[in-house]
Amino acid sequence: MLRETRARWLAAATAVVVVAHAALFAWLHNPRLPADADAVAPAADSAADEAGRRAFAEMNCTMCHSIAGQGNPASRLDGVGGRLDREAIRAWTVGDGPAREALGGMAQMKSRYADDPRLDAVVEFLARQR
């Protein structure tokens, strides 16, 4: 009887030690957010921003472009809002105007974005990338 009690106590104590170690391990190995987390990953400041971010992914812009390391690093659009105005961003997105020539055969493929209902949202989103 006493032996059984001791075995049960031992099993419970072992469980506690295992859980404590798992918690300690998780705490040590999960990267903590830096104090200025907002500077690293700015929170979406509006619903429109979030819609644009989603449009950028859903329209498969990430197949060729990336923002903040998400997508194809071959063509980064980080800070594109500082380089191009809305009109130019729209032209590059749909392969129109001066961008058409620069894009060559790619302009044809991009022209399908012109009728996409998410176009405004994605242009606005890119214009905000500073």
Ligand code: HEC
């Ligand atoms: C199949 C590949 C491809 C896809 C998909 C694509 N693009 Fe592009 N895009 C290009 C290429 C190529 C360029 C010209 C080279 C460059 O700027 O990287 C370009 C240029 C741009 C530029 C100008 C970048 C600059 O810095 O001058 C913008 C803005 C842009 N694309 C927006 C978009 C958006 C928004 C989408 C999705 C709706 C999209 N693109 C989808 C290939 C693509």
